[in-house]
Amino acid sequence: MPDFQPKIVAFVCTWCTYAGADLAGTSRIKYEPNVKIIRFPCTGRIDFMFLLKSFAYGADGVIVSGCHPNDCHYTSGNFHARRRWIVFRELVDLLGMDINRLCFSWVSAAEGAQWAEIVNSFTEQVRTLGPYKEYRELAEKDKK
Amino acid sequence: MESIRKKAKELLEKNAVQVIIGYGEGLDKSVSAIFVRKPENAETLIFDDRCVHNLAVYLLKNEIKALGKPCIIAHLAALRTILQLASEHQITEDDVLVLGVTHKGELMEFAGFKDIEKYIASANIDISENEKEIINKLEAMTREERWQFWVEHLSLKCIKCYACRAACPLCYCSRCQVEYNQPQWITVEATPVGIIEWHITRAMHIAGRCVSCGECYRACPMNIPINLLNYLTVLTIKEKFNVSAGTSADLDSVMSSFKSDDKENFIKQS
Numbered sequence: 001m002p003d004f005q006p007k008i009v010a011f012v013c014t015w016c017t018y019a020g021a022d023l024a025g026t027s028r029i030k031y032e033p034n035v036k037i038i039r040f041p042c043t044g045r046i047d048f049m050f051l052l053k054s055f056a057y058g059a060d061g062v063i064v065s066g067c068h069p070n071d072c073h074y075t076s077g078n079f080h081a082r083r084r085w086i087v088f089r090e091l092v093d094l095l096g097m098d099i100n101r102l103c104f105s106w107v108s109a110a111e112g113a114q115w116a117e118i119v120n121s122f123t124e125q126v127r128t129l130g131p132y133k134e135y136r137e138l139a140e141k142d143k144k
Numbered sequence: 145m146e147s148i149r150k151k152a153k154e155l156l157e158k159n160a161v162q163v164i165i166g167y168g169e170g171l172d173k174s175v176s177a178i179f180v181r182k183p184e185n186a187e188t189l190i191f192d193d194r195c196v197h198n199l200a201v202y203l204l205k206n207e208i209k210a211l212g213k214p215c216i217i218a219h220l221a222a223l224r225t226i227l228q229l230a231s232e233h234q235i236t237e238d239d240v241l242v243l244g245v246t247h248k249g250e251l252m253e254f255a256g257f258k259d260i261e262k263y264i265a266s267a268n269i270d271i272s273e274n275e276k277e278i279i280n281k282l283e284a285m286t287r288e289e290r291w292q293f294w295v296e297h298l299s300l301k302c303i304k305c306y307a308c309r310a311a312c313p314l315c316y317c318s319r320c321q322v323e324y325n326q327p328q329w330i331t332v333e334a335t336p337v338g339i340i341e342w343h344i345t346r347a348m349h350i351a352g353r354c355v356s357c358g359e360c361y362r363a364c365p366m367n368i369p370i371n372l373l374n375y376l377t378v379l380t381i382k383e384k385f386n387v388s389a390g391t392s393a394d395l396d397s398v399m400s401s402f403k404s405d406d407k408e409n410f411i412k413q414s
């Protein structure tokens with residue numbers, strides 16, 4: 001599906017990755033426009049329900065990104081998030097959801113170029129996977 | 145069985161406890177939980193192979209709390225539940241008198257939670273081979289097959305009666321996430337994705353706390369193996385963080401604690 005433009009939602013923490021994405025912008029680094037960034041105070045605030053809802057409402061991929069370990073503005077939010085994602089990933093994998101559509105990363109406020117690279121490579125990955133139909137079609141039944 | 149009845153009678157006569165939470169004969173050869181409040185009724189208590197239910201679920205119910213101090217007949221999983229509840233500050237040693245039973249029906253008396261910890265340390269608390277095998281089988285399938293399996297067995301079957309929640313001794317929140325409607329995270333009606341979201345939510349909220357008693361599966365009227373989701377979190381947490389729930393009364397909550405060197409292999413970094 002060469003023309004397929006995936007919808008990707010990025011849940012990012014305001015202190016590191018959001019600032020990193022901002023740096024990518026002010027540095028005029030071009031990257032894939034498929035990503036919609038949603039800013040959160042901390043990765044610790046990002047509930048797994050946000051990810052599930054994104055898929056149900058049309059996302060083909062989800063990025064979750066925040067401060068590197070030991071760099072959290074609130075000291076430990078990213079450590080808590082890390083534990084959560086370790087368990088969550090295993091769980092949805094057992095359920096047969098596509099974990100290749102989930103991307104977790106640490107991007108600091110100084111890593112604008114790395115942010116662009118993560119978005120580019122993940123967009124390419126999701127583009128190859130195609131639209132996440134199976135989950136969305138099931139979700140459509142919810143709305144009827 | 146006799147020793148349980150004798151002990152129960154004695155405790156009620158002494159008024160050491162006001163209610164015994166134990167197993168009794170139910171309808172049609174089934175077993176149900178009974179709440180014995182008079183010494184002469186201690187004869188109705190039973191214990192045999194059918195007594196597998198986790199009675200610890202009743203410890204936090206307001207109706208039972210209102211009866212006075214309880215004594216609970218607790219098998220291994222229930223003992224673990226009690227320690228887990230203690231670690232979550234839901235019960236203290238003074239709130240409950242614990243009478244342990246081995247699977248053969250032998251009575252065990254404990255001096256305190258520390259004593260229970262010792263017993264659990266020596267017991268086998270692994271997930272049964274049978275369930276491990278099913279999880280392994282699922283993991284060996286392709287992703288699409290697994291998805292099909294759960295759509296068929298969970299998404300299109302579950303009626304969202306929340307029996308799993310009611311039977312789970314660790315689902316004690318006075319207001320569950322599914323009852324919130326601003327925002328409404330999980331649909332009220334039994335819709336395919338709403339069902340999956342509910343079971344993921346439950347597994348995640350029980351993660352690190354589940355003592356794998358299997359009560360959710362037993363309670364399920366549709367016979368959905370939902371306990372597998374919880375067991376997977378149990379296995380993952382044991383493997384990655386080396387913690388087993390219900391092994392100590394002072395255990396830190398797994399999902400609200402962390403180690404700075406928790407290992408993962410999927411977070412991208414430059």
